[in-house]
Amino acid sequence: MEFGELLKQFLIDLQSLFRTQFKKLDLTLSQIILISSIPIDGIDMTTLSIKIGVDNSTLTRLIDILMKKGIVQKNRSSQDRRSHIISVTKKGELLQFKIEDEIDSFVSKLFRNTRLEDQEELKKSLSSFHWIVSKYFLNK
Numbered sequence: 325m326e327f328g329e330l331l332k333q334f335l336i337d338l339q340s341l342f343r344t345q346f347k348k349l350d351l352t353l354s355q356i357i358l359i360s361s362i363p364i365d366g367i368d369m370t371t372l373s374i375k376i377g378v379d380n381s382t383l384t385r386l387i388d389i390l391m392k393k394g395i396v397q398k399n400r401s402s403q404d405r406r407s408h409i410i411s412v413t414k415k416g417e418l419l420q421f422k423i424e425d426e427i428d429s430f431v432s433k434l435f436r437n438t439r440l441e442d443q444e445e446l447k448k449s450l451s452s453f454h455w456i457v458s459k460y461f462l463n464k
Contacts, residue, residue, distance in 0.1 A: 394415050
């Protein structure tokens with residue numbers, strides 16, 4: 325299998341895993357990614373849209389939905405009145421922890437029958453791939 329094809333299939337599999345694993349949370353994959361990307365002290369909308377790779381209108385729709393669910397809040401920036409800071413509420417903070425726990429849990433299930441050496445090799449490969457992708461975005 326070529327690298328591009330392998331990557332495409334990996335993304336499809338990963339998306340499917342996330343959707344089935346988080347079905348009970350009543351959140352879309354985009355909402356999970358958004359919630360998981362907000363630091364406790366908040367983040368401005370422009371930085372957040374770049375971080376998760378969506379345009380501002382898509383981000384606004386996602387934030388509006390999560391605000392209605394009481395998971396995030398939007399406040400005007402004290403430094404730039406045109407900018408908004410997105411932060412998680414207490415409910416959102418608890419949800420962030422729950423998402424992390426769910427991820428840890430299903431990764432443990434996935435690797436239950438995998439040798440520790442293979443797990444470490446995969447972790448190293450994923451870290452390297454993450455670094456390559458990060459460098460790509462820095463050089464854009």
